[in-house]
Amino acid sequence: MSDKSNHLQTQAVRTTAPERLLLHMCCGPCAEYPLEQLRQQGYQVSGYFYNPNIHPQQEWETRLANVRRLAELKNLTVYENSDYREQQWRDYGCTARSGQCQICYALRMNEAARFAAQRGYKLFTTSLLVSPYQNYEAIVRTASLAARRYGVSFLKQDFRPGYRKGQEMAKADGLYRQKYCGCIFSLGETNPKYRDRYLERFGLNLAELPQRLTEQ
Template sequence: MKLLMHMCCAPCSTYLVSSLRKDGINVTGLFYNPNIHPIDEYQRRLDTVNEYSKIVDLDVRFIDDYMEDVWHNYNGVDDSRCKMCYSIRLDMAAKYAKENGYDAYTTSLLVSPYQKHDLIKELGEKFANKYDVDFYYYDFRPYFREGQAMAREMNLYRQKYCGCIISYNERIKHLNK
């Protein structure tokens, strides 16, 4: 199977790439995360994906986009903000998979116990239907720690907040308590 894997970041991708390859799946990465702020953090996560791709010889496609205004001006509650965030990224991943001849697409967001897993699954299937491509679903969450350990071994940068400016501000507030 030719699978496109949306990569939210390098650490969350480690377990998926290793496990999918063991199952004989041909994985290509896609970095598309316009939610990440500020710009130096965005660049750092992109660079880390690049660094990781060289270590494990992974072909990664980069769609470089930084939607500053969308998140700066967003004042909705957590659930709707994350729904918008997942939708933007999964819509692009499904579209890219369809337009570039992949059998299916998936996302490294499925490994994180900190994300809204059921919502990601629902939206993954929604955009699969929209573009007529399969969504590869698996609950990778039990392997999150294993993936983080792999990232540590590779000496990859591991971020301390989800990504958007709102999650960044929440992190700063928490540190200043």
């Protein structure tokens, strides 16, 4: 091979070097489809589990174990943040319905942006963008502000068309698929058929669940 063709090859490798991207993972099933898409788009993806809002701790541990299982199946590096502040979550007295929750988005997106910057990632996004039950615009707005604050970029990508596919992938991979968003308020708001099963599993009574301060 001539010197010239060697040079061209080197150039090609440089220009196609994958861009590193940090994927905030709200849970395993929601991360399935975004992870597949991002890899197909050529990103070098690592995950970040940071969800201090999940109630109760037993559920938080189950979701983390699920993320670990996905990481193993997909050969994905996942950073874990063990911050857990469920009591504080109740004290926030959330006022929005499930999937409209600014405090929750702000806390997680700020931490994801901070962590991305600290680890040298220029770009981050979140698996929350796959869920039709979340507030897409609010997540994008909050994450973009967080990105600016920490000097990184937020990848706005609408994964929602792949939500069902992602759930099917999670099922095929044997992942646990939870029936509520995460916090104690959302546990109380979920379909009573599932809610009562969770309450029994967690040894809780309905009367123990706090109500949101204001219905919007």
